[in-house]
Amino acid sequence: MTTDTGSEIVLSTRALTKHFHVGGGFAGRPSRVVRAVDGVTLEIRARETFALVGESGCGKTTLGRVMLRLQEPTSGEIVYDGTELTGLGEGEMRALRKKMQIVFQDPYASLNPRMRIEQILAEPLRSHGYGTPAEIRERCAELLELVGLRTQYLRNYPHQFSGGQRQRIGIARALANKPDFVVCDESVSALDVSIQAQVLNLLADLQDQLKLTYFFITHDLAVVRQFADRVGVMFLGRLVEVGTTEEIFARPLHPYTMLLMAAVPRPDPRARGGERPMMQGEIPSPMALPPGCRFHTRCPFARDICRVEDPALQNHAGHTVACHFPLEN
Amino acid sequence: MTQDTILSVRGLCTDFSGGRGDVRVLDELSFDVGRGRIVGLVGESGSGKSMTALSLMGLVPQPQGRVSARSILLDGKDLSKLGPAGMREIRGRDIAMVFQEPMTSLNPVRKVWEQVGEPLAIHQGLGRRAIRARVLEMFELVGIPEPKTRLDAYPHQLSGGLRQRAMIAMGLICEPKLLIADEPTTALDVTTQAQILRLMRDLRDRVGTSIIMITHDLGIIAEMCDEVNVMYAGQIVEQADVFELFERPAHPYTRGLLASIPRATEPRVSRRMPSIPGMVPNLAKLPEGCRFGPRCGEAMPICQRAPELKPLGPTHASRCWLNCPQEALSQGDAP
Amino acid sequence: MMTRSVDSAATPETPDEASFLRDTVRAFRRNRMAMAGLIFILLLVFCAVFVPWISPHDPYRVALDEQLLPPSTTYWLGTDNFGRDVLTRILYGARISLVVGIVPSLISLLIGTIMGILSGYLGGKTDFVVMRLADMMIAFPSLLLAMVVMYTLGANLLNIFLALALVGWASVARVVRAQTLALREKEFVEAAHANGTSRGRIMFDHIFPNVVPTLIVLFSLSIPEAIMWESSLSFLGVGVQPPAASWGLLVAKGKEYMFQNPSVAISPGVAILLAVLAFNFIGDGLRDALDPSMKD
Numbered sequence: 013m014t015t016d017t018g019s020e021i022v023l024s025t026r027a028l029t030k031h032f033h034v035g036g037g038f039a040g041r042p043s044r045v046v047r048a049v050d051g052v053t054l055e056i057r058a059r060e061t062f063a064l065v066g067e068s069g070c071g072k073t074t075l076g077r078v079m080l081r082l083q084e085p086t087s088g089e090i091v092y093d094g095t096e097l098t099g100l101g102e103g104e105m106r107a108l109r110k111k112m113q114i115v116f117q118d119p120y121a122s123l124n125p126r127m128r129i130e131q132i133l134a135e136p137l138r139s140h141g142y143g144t145p146a147e148i149r150e151r152c153a154e155l156l157e158l159v160g161l162r163t164q165y166l167r168n169y170p171h172q173f174s175g176g177q178r179q180r181i182g183i184a185r186a187l188a189n190k191p192d193f194v195v196c197d198e199s200v201s202a203l204d205v206s207i208q209a210q211v212l213n214l215l216a217d218l219q220d221q222l223k224l225t226y227f228f229i230t231h232d233l234a235v236v237r238q239f240a241d242r243v244g245v246m247f248l249g250r251l252v253e254v255g256t257t258e259e260i261f262a263r264p265l266h267p268y269t270m271l272l273m274a275a276v277p278r279p280d281p282r283a284r285g286g287e288r289p290m291m292q293g294e295i296p297s298p299m300a301l302p303p304g305c306r307f308h309t310r311c312p313f314a315r316d317i318c319r320v321e322d323p324a325l326q327n328h329a330g331h332t333v334a335c336h337f338p339l340e341n
Numbered sequence: 342m343t344q345d346t347i348l349s350v351r352g353l354c355t356d357f358s359g360g361r362g363d364v365r366v367l368d369e370l371s372f373d374v375g376r377g378r379i380v381g382l383v384g385e386s387g388s389g390k391s392m393t394a395l396s397l398m399g400l401v402p403q404p405q406g407r408v409s410a411r412s413i414l415l416d417g418k419d420l421s422k423l424g425p426a427g428m429r430e431i432r433g434r435d436i437a438m439v440f441q442e443p444m445t446s447l448n449p450v451r452k453v454w455e456q457v458g459e460p461l462a463i464h465q466g467l468g469r470r471a472i473r474a475r476v477l478e479m480f481e482l483v484g485i486p487e488p489k490t491r492l493d494a495y496p497h498q499l500s501g502g503l504r505q506r507a508m509i510a511m512g513l514i515c516e517p518k519l520l521i522a523d524e525p526t527t528a529l530d531v532t533t534q535a536q537i538l539r540l541m542r543d544l545r546d547r548v549g550t551s552i553i554m555i556t557h558d559l560g561i562i563a564e565m566c567d568e569v570n571v572m573y574a575g576q577i578v579e580q581a582d583v584f585e586l587f588e589r590p591a592h593p594y595t596r597g598l599l600a601s602i603p604r605a606t607e608p609r610v611s612r613r614m615p616s617i618p619g620m621v622p623n624l625a626k627l628p629e630g631c632r633f634g635p636r637c638g639e640a641m642p643i644c645q646r647a648p649e650l651k652p653l654g655p656t657h658a659s660r661c662w663l664n665c666p667q668e669a670l671s672q673g674d675a676p
Numbered sequence: 677m678m679t680r681s682v683d684s685a686a687t688p689e690t691p692d693e694a695s696f697l698r699d700t701v702r703a704f705r706r707n708r709m710a711m712a713g714l715i716f717i718l719l720l721v722f723c724a725v726f727v728p729w730i731s732p733h734d735p736y737r738v739a740l741d742e743q744l745l746p747p748s749t750t751y752w753l754g755t756d757n758f759g760r761d762v763l764t765r766i767l768y769g770a771r772i773s774l775v776v777g778i779v780p781s782l783i784s785l786l787i788g789t790i791m792g793i794l795s796g797y798l799g800g801k802t803d804f805v806v807m808r809l810a811d812m813m814i815a816f817p818s819l820l821l822a823m824v825v826m827y828t829l830g831a832n833l834l835n836i837f838l839a840l841a842l843v844g845w846a847s848v849a850r851v852v853r854a855q856t857l858a859l860r861e862k863e864f865v866e867a868a869h870a871n872g873t874s875r876g877r878i879m880f881d882h883i884f885p886n887v888v889p890t891l892i893v894l895f896s897l898s899i900p901e902a903i904m905w906e907s908s909l910s911f912l913g914v915g916v917q918p919p920a921a922s923w924g925l926l927v928a929k930g931k932e933y934m935f936q937n938p939s940v941a942i943s944p945g946v947a948i949l950l951a952v953l954a955f956n957f958i959g960d961g962l963r964d965a966l967d968p969s970m971k972d
Binding site for chain 1: 385486530531533535536538539557558559560561562563583597598601602603604606612614615618620621
């Protein structure tokens with residue numbers, strides 16, 4: 013089965029930025045700025061799965077939240093289906109939330125422990141005036157079936173379910189109002205391998221059936237390769253490389269991408285041994301970014317210009333990369 | 342038990358009593374750890390892999406938990422005969438443990454060197470100056486950059502990777518016979534994980550530490566371990582040399598797990614991944630017979646009876662009727 | 677169409693069509709300590725209401741020849757310095773003390789919860805104003821504040837309520853606000869925001885039910901506090917006036933005769949202790965009964 017990703021753009025961002033101020037306050041102590049998202053421009057096409065990978069603290073989760081305006085961007089634009097989101101008022105934004113949804117990471121924290129499954133699923137329906145109570149109940153049952161759960165679970169509480177089942181409920185809630193754009197924020201990361209495969213298969217089925225577009229945030233490169241159509245690699249608030257999954261995995265151009273891939277443990281004991289390139293040191297603090305290329309302190313190939321000049325994202329051999337010296341393969 | 346075995350566990354069982362009667366969370370575990378070897382315990386959540394570590398360390402919550410075993414021989418000494426006081430002496434000196442969460446396993450208000458050196462104060466009664474010198478040596482051994490300046494740091498001043506290195510230094514400071522690492526890299530980023538895993542392998546090569554590696558990640562097992570125990574619902578279902586396990590997995594559960602892990606090194610063939618249906622059973626309501634039976638695609642009538650862990654070769658054993666065809670045939674017809 | 681991976685192992689048994697209320701009542705009834713507490717309080721309320729018919733003694737009759745008698749078959753808990761039956765006075769005192777314990781606690785809980793949730797969830801200016809107001813209440817000597825109210829408005833029961841609620845809401849608001857701040861960061865609240873739920877509904881459906889356990893604990897703690905406040909005010913002469921009886925007043929007056937007849941001071945003290953314990957058990961039981969994960 014192939015995913016027919018159209019060329020039409022569902023959501024795009026332009027120079028999207030989100031800065032946090034930490035510390036400071038009284039006594040004139042200057043607050044410091046964390047550049048969680050620092051000028052991200054990207055386009056997500058209809059019915060594709062766009063994976064955003066990066067290590068913790070790179071800003072991938074913040075980017076997902078800002079794209080849905082769950083957090084307000086500091087600057088930049090978000091265009092969804094031709095509408096610029098940053099200028100919208102609260103009411104207009106609430107109406108749009110029908111179409112833009114999110115599935116969270118933690119299947120335990122994302123469901124209110126004091127609500128029954130039926131209430132959890134009914135909430136988005138009621139918020140958008142779905143219909144009569146009977147129609148809402150019917151839709152809730154339909155949603156549970158859609159994610160492969162039995163309808164008699166409607167009257168249960170979240171704690172009565174396993175992690176995998178809860179994640180299905182979280183997916184059902186996101187799909188209640190038939191969205192077309194869904195952010196999956198580490199949605200399978202907390203699950204056991206065998207359950208992870210079940211949930212990924214479910215997401216794939218739902219995408220085909222409901223023509224969904226996924227913005228799939230994860231740190232797991234293996235899942236990305238098996239699940240995503242295109243990939244964006246994020247490092248310290250910036251996209252450093254964007255391309256189709258096969259391009260990126262077959263020919264990583266950015267040293268960070270290459271080192272990230274090399275670090276993934278391979279489930280094959282014959283593959284061990286050989287000295288793999290390894291990233292040195294630690295990620296710089298997002299509060300004290302190094303000058304020049306943000307990656308130069310960890311990059312084994314860094315040269316003088318990398319310490320001075322910040323490289324821009326540009327086209328190179330089929331995908332875009334932000335590096336002065338893209339890797340030759 | 343041979344000269345080269347540092348730990349030999351026989352018939353380890355752990356039971357918990359709760360509101361609804363007793364639950365057996367570990368059922369008859371038997372395995373060996375060779376001197377200077379890295380042995381993996383792999384399983385999904387609820388398989389009992391972390392409980393195994395706590396049982397070996399004598400850290401099972403009392404009085405709800407009860408640990409029993411025919412024998413737990415650590416370098417010839419039977420831990421199963423020791424009381425709480427005896428276990429206190431063993432912990433930190435002969436067996437040390439590295440936990441998953443390096444932030445919560447360090448006290449935030451004490452300096453790092455005091456905590457890392459604590460086992461020395463407890464077990465060897467060293468003075469502060471000697472402890473500080475020894476901690477500095479350990480920091481160098483585990484590759485903490487600028488070790489001198491890190492001695493007086495507080496835990497929050499170290500990154501996750503450095504904290505885990507400090508925890509490993511603490512584990513190794515009394516030169517234990519066995520190090521138990523319980524998901525030591527799960528909370529870390531992949532690049533940091535790669536560094537820590539390499540460190541642990543180096544330490545094994547240089548110092549000869551014997552390690553039990555507890556993880557849910559078959560990639561880490563493949564990278565690190567010499568032998569592997571696959572756990573499911575409180576039992577070992579397969580036990581094998583690491584190459585045997587990945588090349589000739591015998592138990593359907595192991596095969597299912599290996600099939601369902603996404604791989605970063607192979608191009609996508611289909612978006613639908615093979616998966617194991619259903620979920621891990623509740624230990625209080627185990628299925629009759631084979632615990633994996635209800636999720637197994639190859640279940641047979643005989644699977645209504647519980648299979649034993651049977652050797653398939655010198656370095657391979659499996660708990661499945663498929664692996665003992667004669668018995669399955671001769672007893673399969675029985676009602 | 678691909679086959680969906682349906683979960684084959686069904687763990688949750690489908691519960692019957694019970695309402696949340698019925699679940700809660702059932703869970704509460706299974707808690708023996710809570711039931712004992714409830715029965716004690718109900719018994720106390722019954723006795724307090726019907727004491728004129730139950731007790732053969734007059735709570736106000738002065739009998740100087742029967743001063744400070746030890747417990748006997750006529751006077752089960754002895755008599756006080758005016759020869760009045762201690763048990764009867766305790767039961768009359770329960771009328772005032774229970775009401776004074778419960779009503780102002782409820783009022784300050786109500787105000788404190790609303791203020792705390794608004795302050796914590798909306799943040800910004802609302803938060804600033806509410807919290808400065810609460811700071812003022814906490815910083816101002818509360819006894820003085822209560823006395824000012826009582827002096828200016830007069831010493832009656834209604835004004836005691838007002839004074840106690842005015843003092844009590846601020847600390848409730850602080851606790852509720854702290855909880856709200858933690859809850860606001862939870863993913864389920866973010867999920868509600870993401871699916872377009874209004875802020876009012878989020879506060880009512882998501883924040884409030886998760887604050888309830890804390891409120892119940894605060895409530896069971898504030899009852900004894902209120903009883904104590906009332907006795908302080910009475911002691912200072914601005915609360916309940918003798919010869920009317922409240923438990924705090926009985927303890928305060930009785931302690932002068934500690935050595936002649938300990939029962940006079942100890943009995944109302946024990947009454948306070950038992951009532952407070954009973955409320956605590958009820959509170960614990962309610963908190964557990966309202967938690968869905970404690971019900972199986």
